[in-house]
Structure formats: C-alpha cells, structure tokens
Amino acid sequence: xxxxxxxxxxxxxxxxxxxxxxxxxxxxxxxxxxxxxxxxxxxxxxxxxxxxxxxxxxxxxxxxxxx
Numbered sequence: 501x502x503x504x505x506x507x508x509x510x511x512x513x514x515x516x517x518x519x520x521x522x523x524x525x526x527x528x529x530x531x532x533x534x535x536x537x538x539x540x541x542x543x544x545x546x547x548x549x550x551x552x553x554x555x556x557x558x559x560x561x562x563x564x565x566x567x
Contacts, residue, residue, distance in 0.1 A: 503566065507558035509534075513550050518543060525565060527556060536563040 511527035511534070518524075523543035525536045534556060546567045548554065557564040 503557070508555045508566075509558065510553060510555050513548060513552045513554060516543065516548060516550050523548075525554075527554065529556070534563065536565055538565060 511529040514528045515526040523540045554567045
C-alpha cells in the first residue's frame with residue numbers, strides 16, 4: 501500500500517486494550533513508547549495484536565496505524 505504520509509515510524513505493539521468503541525495501542529519504538537487511540541473497528545479491521553509490527557503515521561493532529 502502507498503500512502504502520502506511521510507512521518508512513518510515502525511514499532512512493536514506492546515499492549516492493546518479494547519472497549520466497546522475505542523482501542524488503546526501501545527507501541528515500542530526503539531526503546532521509546534507511544535500510544536495511539538483508534539476505533540475498535542479499525543483495530544479489528546487491521547487485525548492488530550500484541551507483538552505485531554506496525555507503522556505509526558504521525559501527523560500534527562493525530563497518530564494513525566497501518567499494518
């Protein structure tokens with residue numbers, strides 16, 4: 501998949517907490533941790549699980565994940 505976002509950082513999912521609507525995804529990025537809050541549907545659609553390698557897309561207003 502190609503995407504226009506250039507601020508992409510690879511990381512490993514260290515924890516994933518889902519509720520009815522949202523999911524909180526914690527990533528280890530080279531020894532640093534970042535957290536992304538995405539919809540549960542997005543997490544389910546991406547098939548994100550603890551231990552997965554994903555990329556964080558960093559924008560000035562949000563962090564998005566791709567897998």
